[in-house]
Amino acid sequence: xxxxxxIIFAMLGLFIVFLPLITNFEFSQNLSELASKYVRxxxxxxxxxxxxxxxxxxxxxxxxxxxxxxxFLATAGxxxxxxxxxxxxxKRVASEILQTASSFLVALIVLLGVYIFTHGHLTPGGGFQxxxxxxxxxxLLLLSDVNMKFNHTILQVVESFSGAFYxxxxxxxxxxxxxxxxxxxIPLGEYGTLFSAGTIPIIYSLIGLKVGSELTNILDTMRxx
Amino acid sequence: xxxxxxLGFALLLIGIYGMLSQKNLIKIVIGFSIADTGTHIIIVxxxxxxxxxxxxxxxxxxxxxxxxxxxxPIPSALVLTAIVIGLAVTALMLSFVVELYKKRQSLSIDDxxxxxx
Numbered sequence: 080x081x082x083x084x085x086i087i088f089a090m091l092g093l094f095i096v097f098l099p100l101i102t103n104f105e106f107s108q109n110l111s112e113l114a115s116k117y118v119r120x121x122x123x124x125x126x127x128x129x130x131x132x133x134x135x136x137x138x139x140x141x142x143x144x145x146x147x148x149x150x151f152l153a154t155a156g157x158x159x160x161x162x163x164x165x166x167x168x169x170k171r172v173a174s175e176i177l178q179t180a181s182s183f184l185v186a187l188i189v190l191l192g193v194y195i196f197t198h199g200h201l202t203p204g205g206g207f208q209x210x211x212x213x214x215x216x217x218x219l220l221l222l223s224d225v226n227m228k229f230n231h232t233i234l235q236v237v238e239s240f241s242g243a244f245y246x247x248x249x250x251x252x253x254x255x256x257x258x259x260x261x262x263x264x265i266p267l268g269e270y271g272t273l274f275s276a277g278t279i280p281i282i283y284s285l286i287g288l289k290v291g292s293e294l295t296n297i298l299d300t301m302r303x304x
Numbered sequence: 305x306x307x308x309x310x311l312g313f314a315l316l317l318i319g320i321y322g323m324l325s326q327k328n329l330i331k332i333v334i335g336f337s338i339a340d341t342g343t344h345i346i347i348v349x350x351x352x353x354x355x356x357x358x359x360x361x362x363x364x365x366x367x368x369x370x371x372x373x374x375x376x377p378i379p380s381a382l383v384l385t386a387i388v389i390g391l392a393v394t395a396l397m398l399s400f401v402v403e404l405y406k407k408r409q410s411l412s413i414d415d416x417x418x419x420x421x
Binding site: 094097101114117121122130149150153154160161201202271290300 | 305306309310313316317320321324325352353354358359360361362367370371372374376377378380381384385387388389392393395396398399400402403
């Protein structure tokens with residue numbers, strides 16, 4: 080009973096704390112100075128159509144590197160906690176509709192994922208979204224075939240290669256003295272085409288491969304339970 | 305966009321209430337996830353500007369006047385980061401729950417009192 084009253088008091092307190100944020104909030108009419116600089120710089124400096132992508136990959140590139148590291152740590156933690164056991168649990172075989180549909184759809188879904196992470200600088204999308212879509216293709220494989228086994232060596236090689244190459248691209252920027260993770264180390268290309276915006280598509284493809292293989296690893300580990 | 309702001313705060317409060325009041329470990333994780341979503345909606349709605357389009361500068365936007373035509377790109381970038389971290393943290397919490405259930409065969413938080421004072 081005391082606990083319930085305490086919870087109600089805590090919720091009331093939070094409500095009172097948050098209320099001025101809603102009632103006093105004023106939507107601004109113009110972009111802030113920093114946002115205007117990013118929007119202009121995305122066209123003038125980086126040659127990238129998608130401003131969100133230029134913020135994530137170049138202007139805030141170090142944050143994204145940290146984010147990828149957090150994702151890697153979570154994957155490592157899950158793999159450590161849920162160790163594979165060799166007990167055979169009986170699972171029902173998937174229906175024929177699911178099996179036929181998945182053999183048809185898996186390649187197309189992977190292709191869509193690749194399209195989304197290679198066009199991250201042109202359209203809404205990017206490495207994280209594309210990686211998640213690739214992982215859904217492998218989830219479909221796991222659902223349709225109960226005895227499906229992934230080659231963990233390949234998954235690990237893809238993951239470590241893309242992570243290491245991402246850092247190497249950043250360090251090349253340091254060596255050429257333009258700055259860590261600066262995307263101007265290769266020619267910027269023509270505005271609005273696939274091969275433009277310097278290293279942004281390369282970095283986003285590497286992030287896509289890394290996120291895809293990590294999430295596939297998580298799905299495979301969790302299936303063992 | 306004030307509607308999205310209120311909806312986000314409501315989801316945040318519902319999620320925190322769920323985390324505080326529920327006994328089931330999986331329901332606590334669900335409460336965390338709801339609060340997480342509420343925070344994302346709040347951040348995105350802060351970046352909204354009236355009568356403007358998405359910050360993608362293709363042929364639909366006049367590039368010389370882009371600053372007057374697009375919404376704030378920074379909240380979107382922050383939320384993209386937050387969504388991925390939220391996914392990873394939720395997956396990690398659920399695997400903790402699985403491990404705890406294996407130890408005690410119970411999902412009630414009342415059965416785990418080692419750290420209670």
